[in-house]
Structures are given as structure tokens and as C-alpha cells.
Amino acid sequence: MPKKIKLDAILTVDNEIIIDDAMLKRSLGLLGVIDSYNVEENLGKNKTLGNDNAVGAGDSNAEISELVNNANKIYYGNLTIIQRSVVALSIFKISNSEQISSDPDYKERISSIFTQKFSVETQILDKIINDSNSNDFESLKNKFLEGDITQLFIFIWEKILTSDEEDPFETELVESIQLKFGFEPAAINEIKKQGNDRAKIAKSIKIIESGSTAYNKLKAFEKTVLIGLMLGECSRVDGNISNENQSRLRSILSNQFGITANAASVILEKKMTDSITKKVEQVEVYREKYDLVEFVWEKVLSTEDSLNDDEMELIRKWLRRIDISDVESQGARRDALEAINPQ
Numbered sequence: 001m002p003k004k005i006k007l008d009a010i011l012t013v014d015n016e017i018i019i020d021d022a023m024l025k026r027s028l029g030l031l032g033v034i035d036s037y038n039v040e041e042n043l044g045k046n047k048t049l050g051n052d053n054a055v056g057a058g059d060s061n062a063e064i065s066e067l068v069n070n071a072n073k074i075y076y077g078n079l080t081i082i083q084r085s086v087v088a089l090s091i092f093k094i095s096n097s098e099q100i101s102s103d104p105d106y107k108e109r110i111s112s113i114f115t116q117k118f119s120v121e122t123q124i125l126d127k128i129i130n131d132s133n134s135n136d137f138e139s140l141k142n143k144f145l146e147g148d149i150t151q152l153f154i155f156i157w158e159k160i161l162t163s164d165e166e167d168p169f170e171t172e173l174v175e176s177i178q179l180k181f182g183f184e185p186a187a188i189n190e191i192k193k194q195g196n197d198r199a200k201i202a203k204s205i206k207i208i209e210s211g212s213t214a215y216n217k218l219k220a221f222e223k224t225v226l227i228g229l230m231l232g233e234c235s236r237v238d239g240n241i242s243n244e245n246q247s248r249l250r251s252i253l254s255n256q257f258g259i260t261a262n263a264a265s266v267i268l269e270k271k272m273t274d275s276i277t278k279k280v281e282q283v284e285v286y287r288e289k290y291d292l293v294e295f296v297w298e299k300v301l302s303t304e305d306s307l308n309d310d311e312m313e314l315i316r317k318w319l320r321r322i323d324i325s326d327v328e329s330q331g332a333r334r335d336a337l338e339a340i341n342p343q
Helices: 021-030 061-065 081-095 097-102 104-116 122-129 137-141 146-160 168-180 185-210 220-235 243-255 261-269 276-283 286-301 309-321 326-340
Strands: none
Touching: 081 097, 081 104, 081 122, 081 137, 081 146, 081 168, 097 104, 104 122, 146 168, 146 185, 168 185, 185 220, 185 261, 220 243, 220 261, 220 276, 220 286, 220 309, 243 261, 243 309, 276 286, 276 309, 286 326, 309 326
């Protein structure tokens, strides 16, 4: 049965080239029947939020708070964490502007959500939530492509659901905003589920960072996140993870640890203040580190997918950082195999 695909792309072409119906049929028509299309030219003259020139987290509060008002388009993929939070706050504010301006208690609850769960600085929050010159809702809605607004709501749900208990007020608030953006109830539930998957990772990271539980005594899922964080550190060069290393790490997290690409983003984007790998190496005694290695081998050997050479090299890099030799790793592998298949 045929399926419908929506493709959003931005092309850089010579000035002489004219993209018309005939050209699209000659090119994209090879893939299938074109039901509809929309062509916009001179995008480079527009201001976009999320491109290489977007305001970053290090810029002034005034610049950050004006991001949404000044942008013609907002692209989720290249937004910094603080920019995502600022855009989310603007969405909450513009979607509920009348109630925020007329009900001080309601306004305070919105403010509390963004200071506590999104870590938005008070100065930025006050400027945005009290801004009388912000866009109207339709103008805001038109700044997003479908994929970008979907990703942003996944991010919003992640932050909302990271608390130990779900707040009915916050849940109803986010769902009502999504309905205004045209999301169907089934889509809202799916986006909420993806946000919750990310929230589970974020909760585990909080537990790991607190240091309240010995690393080798963490619950299985928390231990999986710990390994993911350490592999993430091993994948970074000058603080960044290349596209190639991202693909390698996502493959391990997905195939061996059962963490979806959506949830893995929380691990890839997390930059620990202090090296978690160094903490494990310094705090845990040999037996405890050996247990972590055995845990990794249990995960690897319990799946049908085997590690390729690049993925195995990342595992070896992690082993060296926690001072475990290849020989010791093979011992842990044998122990894991025996645990999986006892004689």
C-alpha cells in the first residue's frame, strides 16, 4: 500500500536555476507522485533561530529573551539547551497570554515551572513573561516546521516529567497547548511517551550525579545510563562528539543497551561538570569496577547484535580509562557468559 512522505529541505542553488513544476517532476518525481509543494526563495535573507549564527547561551539576557520575536523561522536541531527553554517559555506565554496577564496566580505557576524545571534565569523569565510586544499565536505557530515543533514538545515533556510525580496542572497545560498547535490526541500521547523516555534518562543522571548510591549498586537502568555517560565522555574530542562518534555511540546504546535514539540524545547532550569516568576510576575499588565491566558484557552478550570494530574500540577506550586491562575484560566476559548461560 503506498505511503505519503513529507520532505522538508533547504537547497543552495545557482541564481539562474528556477525551481518549477516541471523541474520537481523530473527530480522528485522519480521517487513518487508529488501531491503538493511549496517553494520559498531568499531564505538566507531571513532571520532564523537555530542556524549557525543564532544567539548562544553565552550571550546577554536581552539577546536571549528576544530570540523568538526576532526569528522568522525556528529550527530545533541546532538550538542550545537554554534556547530550547526560552522558546518553550515563549510558547507557554503566547499560548496563554490572556490568562497570564489577568491571573497573577496562574502567571506565578508558569514562572515556577520554568525556574524549577527548565532552569531559566529570573531576568530572562521576567522579560519574556512580561513582554507586551511578543508575537501573536498564529505568527508563533508559523515559525515552526512540523518536525521542529514536535521535537520541541518532546523536550518540554522531558522537563515536565523529570519530577518524581506528574503534576496534573502541568500535564493539562502542555496537552492544551499541543491541541492549539493542531496535534491530534494520539500524537500528543506518543510525543508525551517520547518525552517520558527522555525524562527517565534525566532522572537517572540526577541520581548518578548525587553520588548517594555506589556506582556498582545502582539499579540496572541507572547503571546503563552511567555506562552511556562514560562512553559519551570517551567519544568527546575537545568537548564535542563528532557525527561519526555520535553514530557509533547511538548504535551501542540502541543495540546493546536498549536505549532509543530519542532517549540517547539526553546522554549525548549531557556535559558533566566533573568527569564521571574519573570519579568511577577514583572511587570504586577494583572489584566494583570489574562488576561494571561484567555488567556491560552481559548487555552485549544478551543481544543478537555484535559489536563492530569501531564500537569495540570505544569499549576498550572506556576500559583503559577505568584502569581495566583487556585480559581482565575477557575474564569479566567469561563470567558474564556463565551468568547468562549457567551450566
